[in-house]
Amino acid sequence: MITIKDVAKKAGVSVTTVSRVLNNSSHPISPETRQRVLEAVAELGFLPNAAARSLQLQETKTIGLMLPDIANPYYPGIVRGIEDVAHEEGYTIILCNTDRSRERTSKYLRVLREKRVDGIIFTGGGVVEDASHDRFFWREEIPTVVIGKHPADFPSVQIDNVGAAKRAVAHLIASGHRHIACITGPEASTTSRDRLKGYREALEEAGLDYHPGLVVTGDFSPAGGYGAVQRLLGQPGLKFTALFTHNDLMAVGALKALADHGLSVPWDVAVVGFDDIPLASYVLPRLTTVAVPVYDLGLTAMRLLRDLLQGREVAPVTTLTTELVVRESA
Amino acid sequence: MITIKDVAKKAGVSVTTVSRVLNNSSHPISPETRQRVLEAVAELGFLPNAAARSLQLQETKTIGLMLPDIANPYYPGIVRGIEDVAHEEGYTIILCNTDRSRERTSKYLRVLREKRVDGIIFTGGGVVEDASHDRFFWREEIPTVVIGKHPADFPSVQIDNVGAAKRAVAHLIASGHRHIACITGPEASTTSRDRLKGYREALEEAGLDYHPGLVVTGDFSPAGGYGAVQRLLGQPGLKFTALFTHNDLMAVGALKALADHGLSVPWDVAVVGFDDIPLASYVLPRLTTVAVPVYDLGLTAMRLLRDLLQGREVAPVTTLTTELVVRESA
DNA sequence: TCCTCCATGGAAAACGTTTTCCTAGAACTA
DNA sequence: TAGTTCTAGGAAAACGTTTTCCATGGAGGA
Structure with missing residues (x-):
């Protein structure tokens, strides 16, 4: 590996000088010297060693x-x-x-x-x-x-996770839905907790009851969404016409589960996701979701x-x- | 920042020794000394500076x-x-x-x-x-x-891009398709060239004619796939019942374009993609594609x-x- | 003429490691 | 007993930079 010393030797100057021109230091350097150094650098293809530099510069x-x-x-x-x-x-x-x-x-x-x-x-x-x-x-x-x-x-x-979730659910309510299921992320996720809070606030604001049986927990994965829907559908008396999932990945899994059960979206059940991942607009039906920038x-x-x-x-x-x-x- | 010298001082040994225990060098160290060093390291929370290390080790x-x-x-x-x-x-x-x-x-x-x-x-x-x-x-x-x-x-x-593409197209042919369109990547992509080669080989092997009008170039993006299908559909006399796209992203765009034109997949036109990106199995209809590991x-x-x-x-x-x-x- | 200042350049220390020699004593070997 | 080999440890060089001083010579001022 070629070092600053090689450059110095080739240019006939000290390493100090080479360093100075390379970092265009404020220390004065004659145009000719600078030129010579630059030429040597180019000819040798010198690239300063970042490790050495970091060591000295502490960054x-x-x-x-x-x-x-x-x-x-x-x-x-x-x-x-x-x-x-x-x-x-x-x-x-x-x-x-x-x-x-x-x-x-x-x-x-x-x-x-x-x-x-x-x-x-x-x-x-x-x-x-x-x-x-x-x-x-x-x-x-x-x-x-x-x-x-x-x-x-x-x-x-x-x-603003709670605000965004609230608006998403409010949209469902505005469309006439009264029984809205919810698929959350893992219990420990603060993000999911906030989105759940938004869900509840929207319900409350609309004077709707919060029904714990309608919220099932997923794991932010498509498989999790798929499974969650199956669990929902597996409960005999449970009725819901809309679904709010805490992320798009789960929504996509949910969409598939719904289709597998012969339910059509949004007619039988409307679904809104969260994130607006790229695929959201390519899935069929195209997913209504909260766009996170x-x-x-x-x-x-x-x-x-x-x-x-x-x-x-x-x-x-x-x-x-x-x-x-x-x-x-x- | 705390250095190996601090550790050495605290343990009452030389930096050499500290270095040796930290790298469990083959150089003998008495158990007591090792112990003292380790304790000092732990107490001070010493972490070796990787830059200095790299400088010396040249890696x-x-x-x-x-x-x-x-x-x-x-x-x-x-x-x-x-x-x-x-x-x-x-x-x-x-x-x-x-x-x-x-x-x-x-x-x-x-x-x-x-x-x-x-x-x-x-x-x-x-x-x-x-x-x-x-x-x-x-x-x-x-x-x-x-x-x-x-x-x-x-x-x-x-x-094996050409082999894989060939098998994909052969699958379409085996399903009875005779007019198979193809959406490629950018001209310069060697990957796309290979996949195109596979497409042609499959055709040839089945005794089908290669029709240049059926291959349109995309850019590996959904929008590119969407646009390509539109161009295909825009040509009046052009007939095709199947579509081979050089990646899934374009396939997904194509699916959407086809749906927008009221064409149903796979009945009106069958499509096979390439890559098997995660979303491929969640799009509707679920995408037939070449799984790349x-x-x-x-x-x-x-x-x-x-x-x-x-x-x-x-x-x-x-x-x-x-x-x-x-x-x-x- | 002497002094000061500026332009230009270099020597060497410092950054924090690893490793090559050395040293000193203890424990063998003959 | 004398020589040799281990064991355990340290001093200092080296890795490749940047930067602080210091040196030199010429220009300008009195």
Whole structure:
């Protein structure tokens, strides 16, 4: 590997000088010298060693991105948003799939700390039980911003889950539905809790009774949605004409389950999802859902982190707006 | 930040010794000393600085992953496969979205080289025009494995695109179809070229004529598939009862276009896609498609890279098998 | 003429590790 | 007993940068 010394030798100057021209330091350099250095750099194809640089500068221009699972279609949009501004700002991203597992999370956190990442963006950790764990692992203070909710008090970017859910359910009610089932995420998910809260608020506001039998818990996966619908349909006396699922993946599973049972959407049962993942508009019938601005979520998260790293003050929580996009399923 | 020196001081030993116990070097260390060091490490919460380590060891335990766009549902599965073995092997992944842009690609390549990544996994670069460009940027020899085809001769993991396409089209023919349209990817895509080749071979083998008017080019996106179908339908005398699209995303767009035209699938026109992205089995009608083992593609790519990094010989090309999964659309 | 200041450049320390030599004593071997 | 081999540990060089000082020579001011 070719180093700054080789460049210095070739240009007939000291490494100091090479470093200065490469970083266009304010220290004066004669035009001829600069020229010679640049030529040497080009001829040798020199690229500074980032490790050496980081060691000296105490910054890595790298950030860690922790999310549950990149294979979940909810996340790639976020990642793209993050990556686009990171790239623009000269940061590089280390991808960490946590699988929401405590072990994987802390193992990755350790690596990120060893690598001395400048910052961390964390998402999908809104799991109440893990509070102590999370706080524990972050004691070291590395600048962090969170997408969604998190027990520790990092700056966060979120959406108004309860409000959005409430509007979604209100839409169903406005369409005349009185018996609205609900498929939630895992019990521990704060996101799902908020969406459930919105569901209940919408019901209450419309003077409708909350019927616990109508809410079944899923796991945010299509299979979970499919199973949930089967459980719903399996209860003899249970009647419902609409379905609110806490994410699109489950909605898609639900759609299939409904079709398998010969129920047609939206005639027999209307369904509205949450997230507006890309596939939502391609499924048949096209899914009515709450559009979460995933790309923007990522974008602003990274911007916040950048501000944090530049020592600026950032808002403790910034809320992005969602939109109910009405398509064919409800 | 706390360093190895602090640990050494606290344990009353030299940094040499600390380093030795931390790396369980073969150099003998008395149990008591080891104990004292470990305690100091734990008490201080010391984590070695990876930059300093890399500088000395000349390895970063980091690999670069270059792909067109993580938001394309074809890729997350691959990434997961890569990440899982990387994590297991102690490697960390830097994510690079190239957008298939020459500029972004070379900018990222530069960063990866500055960061001295131990290796690179490249995918989605099978674009013939870029041969010189790619070769140029890789002249520096950093161990690389490629998923799919690539002009430079790196070890690669691929699938048999022509064979798979041929079998898919043969399936349509076996179902009695004689007029089979085809929606391709961009002209420059080698993947698409291979799939087109398979299409023609299947036709030829069945003694059917190849009709250029039946193949229209898309761009691997749903919108591209939608538009392609419209163009097909817009040609007055054109008749086709089946459609082979070069990826599922376009198939999904095609499904929608067909529905919008009042054509029912598979009765009026049968469609088969390619990739078997997760959504393929949730779209209605469920999509018949060629299942590409994306996770395994990533898995083996990373394993190959690991072998490469360990100095082992690896096969120049390893081909994974695909499977035609017949669902409802054809 | 002497002094000061500026333009230009370099030497060396520092960043935090790993590893190559060394050293010193203890335990063998002959 | 004398030499050799282990065991246990440390000093310092090296990895490749950036940056703080310091040096030199010429220009400008008195």
